[in-house]
Amino acid sequence: MDFSLTEAQQDLGGLAARILGDWNERSGSSPVEAYDPDLWAQLARAGLLDAALAESVGGGGFGLLEQCSVLIEIGTVAAPVPYLSSITGGAAAMAEFGSGMHTERWVLPVTRGQRTLASALADEGSPPGFTGRYVDGSLRVSGTQTAVLHGAHADGYVCELATPDGAALAVVDRAHDGLSVSEQHVVDGTDAALVELDDAAVDEGALLGAPGSGAATWLRQRVTVGLCALQLGITSRALEMTSEYAQKREQFGEVIGSFQAVRQRLAEAYLDVEAVRLTLWQAAWALSEGKPAAEEVATAKFWAAQAGHRVAHSAVHVHGGVGIDTDYPLHRYFVAAKRAEFALGGATAQLRALGSLLADTPA
Numbered sequence: 001m002d003f004s005l006t007e008a009q010q011d012l013g014g015l016a017a018r019i020l021g022d023w024n025e026r027s028g029s030s031p032v033e034a035y036d037p038d039l040w041a042q043l044a045r046a047g048l049l050d051a052a053l054a055e056s057v058g059g060g061g062f063g064l065l066e067q068c069s070v071l072i073e074i075g076t077v078a079a080p081v082p083y084l085s086s087i088t089g090g091a092a093a094m095a096e097f098g099s100g101m102h103t104e105r106w107v108l109p110v111t112r113g114q115r116t117l118a119s120a121l122a123d124e125g126s127p128p129g130f131t132g133r134y135v136d137g138s139l140r141v142s143g144t145q146t147a148v149l150h151g152a153h154a155d156g157y158v159c160e161l162a163t164p165d166g167a168a169l170a171v172v173d174r175a176h177d178g179l180s181v182s183e184q185h186v187v188d189g190t191d192a193a194l195v196e197l198d199d200a201a202v203d204e205g206a207l208l209g210a211p212g213s214g215a216a217t218w219l220r221q222r223v224t225v226g227l228c229a230l231q232l233g234i235t236s237r238a239l240e241m242t243s244e245y246a247q248k249r250e251q252f253g254e255v256i257g258s259f260q261a262v263r264q265r266l267a268e269a270y271l272d273v274e275a276v277r278l279t280l281w282q283a284a285w286a287l288s289e290g291k292p293a294a295e296e297v298a299t300a301k302f303w304a305a306q307a308g309h310r311v312a313h314s315a316v317h318v319h320g321g322v323g324i325d326t327d328y329p330l331h332r333y334f335v336a337a338k339r340a341e342f343a344l345g346g347a348t349a350q351l352r353a354l355g356s357l358l359a360d361t362p363a
Contacts, residue, residue, distance in 0.1 A: 005069065008051075008062055013069035016048055017076070024077040034191035035116075035153040036080045044113025049087055053095055053111060064088070064222055064288045068229040068280065075233020078336045080189065082116045082150035088226040090117030090158040093169060093219045097209035102171065106156060118154035119223055120145040120195050121216075124301070124345030124353050128216075130161035130197055132168065138203070139163070141170060141178075144196045149343060151193030152183040158208070158219065159197070166212025169219060170202045188335040221287060221297045224344050228280040231304040231340040235273050235311040238333040242266065242315040262318060269314045272307035279303045295357050302350035305341045312337035 005013070023039050043049055048070060051062055067088045074083055091110045094102040109115040122128050122145065129145035141161055151157065157172045157179070172179055178200025184192040209215035243266055246257035256262050279300040286293035312334045316323035323330050345353070 006065065008066050009069040012048060012051060012062070012066050013073055015046060016043070016070045016073040019043060019046055019048070020073050020077045020079050023079065033080055034189040035082065035150070039079060040081050040116070041113040043081060043083070044111065049083075049113060050111035053087060053091055053107070064092075064225065064284055067092075067226065068284050071226050071229035072233040072236075075230040075336070075340075076237045078188075078234060078237075078332045080191065082118070082154070082191075084223065084226045084230060085119050085150040085154070086110050086115075086117045089119035089219060089223045090156070090171075092222060093119075093158055093208055093215065094171070096218065097169070097213070097215045098171075099205065101205060102208070106171065115155040116150065116153060117156050117158060118148050118151040118193070118195075119219060120148045120151065120157050120159040121220055121223060121344060122160060123343075124224075124298075124349040126345075128160045128162045128167065129195075130159050130170075132161045132163040132170070132202065132211075134164065138201050139170075139207075141172075141197045141200045141202050144194060146194050147184060147186060147192045147343075148195050150191050151181065151195055152191050154181075154193070157195055159195070160216045160220070163211045165210070167216040168211035168213075169208040169215045171206045171208065172197065172200065172202065176200055186339060188332070188339045220344070221283075221293060224297050224301050225280065225283050225287060227340050227343055228276065228283070228300045228304040231308045231337065232273070232276045232280055234333050234336045234340060235269075235276060235308055238311055238315040238330065238337065239266070239269050239273055241330055241333070242269070242318050245319055256318070265314050265318060269311045272303075272311050275303045276300075276307050295354060298350045298354040298357065301345065302347050302354065305345075305347040305350065308337045308341045309347070312341075 019042060071084060074081060091107045094107050110117060130141050130143035132139045132141045155174050159170050159172055161168050161170055178198050180196040182194040183190055184194055186192045246262055247255055249256045283293055283296035283300040286296045315330060316334055319330055322328050
């Protein structure tokens, strides 16, 4: 196992860092919108959207590892772009399991920055929010999924559903008559949505792979690893900001970074960030190599949740009151870390999943 970054990862990550860094400087302490279409279009013009899908749509060899490098940089500035749901999630699933129709209608417009997608997935350990039943040969889908990441502004939804033949993925256009989307306000903005389907007719062409083919698991694992990559960027930057602050803030005539308790808190946060980094790349590498990776994914998400919680709270505690001041950027990282902590299941859910996997493994 080699965790050295590939040349493509370094190039894509570096390009993303420059573009997102410029955006971050321009936005300053201004309130951040839930979705920035101009930034999304800028990432598309720079080739960051289609390049990361080259492995699936063009055979260029770019895929999940490169996507994680971009997601880390997005997390570093807590940028409001739907890269995780649109590229790592929906577009990648369509490129892997979909047809030419999916490519023309969805993948290409998404990579050009013209459309966005959301992945309506249940949390780890919970059943799919949607169920499908066959009526006169037609698949009818009903159900709800709450807190869909980037769902409030999405043009289409890749929905996980339970069918008589097993779990499936269906692509539903926002304009579908049976679809209802309600904007939800969550800790880091208003990009989430309650997605409801009421006896919506879904034709076979909308399905990604056959029910029971494993497409739903494929998508869940990659979106989960993408969340871990976002969390790595978020926590890394939060720790950097806290370390810089501890070297300048004075109490009792000394910088607070000289206090043993503060040094210990920062050291523990550093270990947590490195745990997120290690487990993220272990899971991403296993998936990119086509290896069974359920345990690695659950381990990575556990650390992203548990360590993300600790680092976010340590950053606020060391900063004191300024840490929750909305005129200071740290609050963006705190709420982003809390969102990533619980999305698709928090630490407890991941431990339960990991325990079940280990229990099923022969001694």
